[in-house]
Amino acid sequence: MRIHFLFCTPVFLAAICTPALACTCAPPPPEVKTDRDLTQWYVAGSDAIFEGTVKRIELNWMFIDAKVGGLVPADLDQGEATIRVSFDATRIYKGVEQKELSLTTGIGGGDCGFDFEIGKQYLVYAFADSSGHLSTGICSGTALLEDSQSARSYLRGEQAESGKIDKNTGIPPTKLCGHVASTGMDMAGGQLFLFRTGRKSPIPTEEAQVALDGSFCIEGVRPGIYTLAFMNGDEDSPTSYAFFPGTAKSSEASTIELRSGEARSDLLFTVPPQPVFSVAGSVLISKKAVLPAECEVLLLNVDPLSVLVSYTTHVESSGYFEFPQVLPGEYWAFVEVNDSDSAPIGSQERSKWT
Numbered sequence: 001m002r003i004h005f006l007f008c009t010p011v012f013l014a015a016i017c018t019p020a021l022a023c024t025c026a027p028p029p030p031e032v033k034t035d036r037d038l039t040q041w042y043v044a045g046s047d048a049i050f051e052g053t054v055k056r057i058e059l060n061w062m063f064i065d066a067k068v069g070g071l072v073p074a075d076l077d078q079g080e081a082t083i084r085v086s087f088d089a090t091r092i093y094k095g096v097e098q099k100e101l102s103l104t105t106g107i108g109g110g111d112c113g114f115d116f117e118i119g120k121q122y123l124v125y126a127f128a129d130s131s132g133h134l135s136t137g138i139c140s141g142t143a144l145l146e147d148s149q150s151a152r153s154y155l156r157g158e159q160a161e162s163g164k165i166d167k168n169t170g171i172p173p174t175k176l177c178g179h180v181a182s183t184g185m186d187m188a189g190g191q192l193f194l195f196r197t198g199r200k201s202p203i204p205t206e207e208a209q210v211a212l213d214g215s216f217c218i219e220g221v222r223p224g225i226y227t228l229a230f231m232n233g234d235e236d237s238p239t240s241y242a243f244f245p246g247t248a249k250s251s252e253a254s255t256i257e258l259r260s261g262e263a264r265s266d267l268l269f270t271v272p273p274q275p276v277f278s279v280a281g282s283v284l285i286s287k288k289a290v291l292p293a294e295c296e297v298l299l300l301n302v303d304p305l306s307v308l309v310s311y312t313t314h315v316e317s318s319g320y321f322e323f324p325q326v327l328p329g330e331y332w333a334f335v336e337v338n339d340s341d342s343a344p345i346g347s348q349e350r351s352k353w354t
Helices: 035-044 149-155
Strands: 002-005 048-060 082-094 100-105 121-128 175-181 191-196 206-209 215-219 224-234 237-243 256-258 263-270 277-283 295-301 310-314 320-326 329-337 349-353
Touching (some): 048 100, 082 121, 191 215, 224 263, 237 310, 295 320
Parallel strands (some): 002 277, 175 263
Antiparallel strands (some): 048 082, 048 121, 082 100, 191 224, 224 237, 224 256, 277 320, 295 329, 329 349
């Protein structure tokens, strides 16, 4: 398979990869010692507070709406992926008046995004930017309504016990363990990813390493329904990507339901053999232009559950590039230029290998 690009454009894969660093929240000040103190601290730092039910969740991401031959912003702030959450507000405490409202949060994986779920009720602490747009995250105090009784009592002016902050729920952690089986595959570097149904984010909810003998165990999983994926090979050149119980297509995957406190240890994930393709092509520029020295081609899988399947290769001075091993699927292809003197013009292509 050969693909060709007419221009180079500054596109940065950092905008779409799983963040390497975990979100770190600023700790409450030393004087915050009780649940009531903590609520007061969250209230003081919030621009809007309300109780509401999640009605809709949408992924806002420039790659979702990208057109073949179109331009992709080089500015990461323009291309940052976010989740838009729409609510029916049932009780408003601060900062907003309308009953139907929306806000944004991160996609997870290190950007402090809060993991909302359609149909669930939440107590939301939100921040407003200069235009009044609301956002929230895991550091704001936002939580399920059922876990916010002390905060609700304070916000409603009700008398309630103000005990010490206690994060121990007494419920045993939900656990998912099992074994990955595949003929002739070296499990070194194998990873498992959990994607919660309805979450919309391309970033997995949980992930775990697979041991050399194929065993794995993911602890502390939030109850819910999940799709389980396995990936093997380097991050920039995966050689296997499959879904439980043993298929290369996300449409054929079986979901897994995990209940609170449940510990499953009998899961068998059989990874099927997958062919790989050689993909080559060239980057073409105008006769008067010179191809920058630092130029790469990126392949990104179109399937939201397979976004982690991506490939990067260097472009030679002649414009030629080659990917020796690419898994079947449909991909966005981009050109990345790390050159401050290059013009921000470019194109992209969508290709499929089956």
